[in-house]
Amino acid sequence: MSAKNKYLVVSILAIVAVLGIMITRRANNGPGDLRSGGETTPPAQTIAPSGNPDDAVQAFVNDADAETAQIEADDNSDEILNSDVTNLSEFSHSADNYDF
């Protein structure tokens, strides 16, 4: 492989690596990382109506448990605060690499 070709290959690999890092950082820090609704809901254990009071009450309790689980699973408060801090970290590099 000639020196020119080697240079081309190395350049392309470097560009791909930089693009990969940029895309990853954007995915982690950008506004699009909030979970969308629907995919985190745990499956509810349903009990079919039988006419038995024990089954009915157990079904009502299961429904309440499913609701609680959904509320917990959908909480993403940590992510929101985390992204703010990450963005601030990016900002701290504003005065880096200055040239005198």
Next chain:
Amino acid sequence: MISKTLIIKSASGLALLSLLIPSLASAELSLADERTATTTRSGQERTAICLRLSNTVDQIETRLGERRDTLLERKDEKRTRLEERRTELQNKLENLRDRQDERRAEHYDKLAEHATTTGQQVALAAFQAAVNDAVRARRSAVDEANKKFQDDVGALLASTQTSINSAIAAFKASVQAALDQAKADCAAGVSAATIKSTLQATLNAAKDKLQADRQAIDGLRGQVKPLQETRRAAIKAAMDVFKAALEKAKDDLKAAWAATP
């Protein structure tokens, strides 16, 4: 004879001196030239740094502005998404509750098939009323816990944002002060090396301060967990009351059905 020797020695000495004097004079001139050259080089370097400083100031100010805009833009997008997300989750919760209401009605219908006498039907009606009251009370407690949690998280976000804004403002002010100092040093004829080292040290100090502020802000994130725990405890308490109410309603129903043929 003596005077002839003296004359010869004096003449030799003068000849030797005449050879040395130009060399000594030349050496003295070279040192002076070198000092002048060093001074000139230092001046040129300072001039170059001071000229570049103007560009650097523009670059840093532009970058600061752009990144601040990006940060604020992302913050606004996050807040918008957060509001949308909360609405979405509320709708999702209401849909879940609607489905559960339908299933509960199906259970009531199935129980009704077994309540053939008036006494059994009365007991079933009391059971339904007790269960419906318990469901309403639990949902109300859960909604209240959710609202408090969202309000507290909102206050925490606002507090975080205030801290972030303060950190950004302090960083910008420090960087601006460092650049202004460098400009003043240029005008005052401070050496290039001093201008450069002072500017680098001040900018590094500003960055270190921002990193420290960032870590302090990151610490605020830890306050979400206690809020989550508080909500979890409130929901669990509501759930315990709910389960106890349902157990009692069930026991009452079974007792009534057993007593009333």
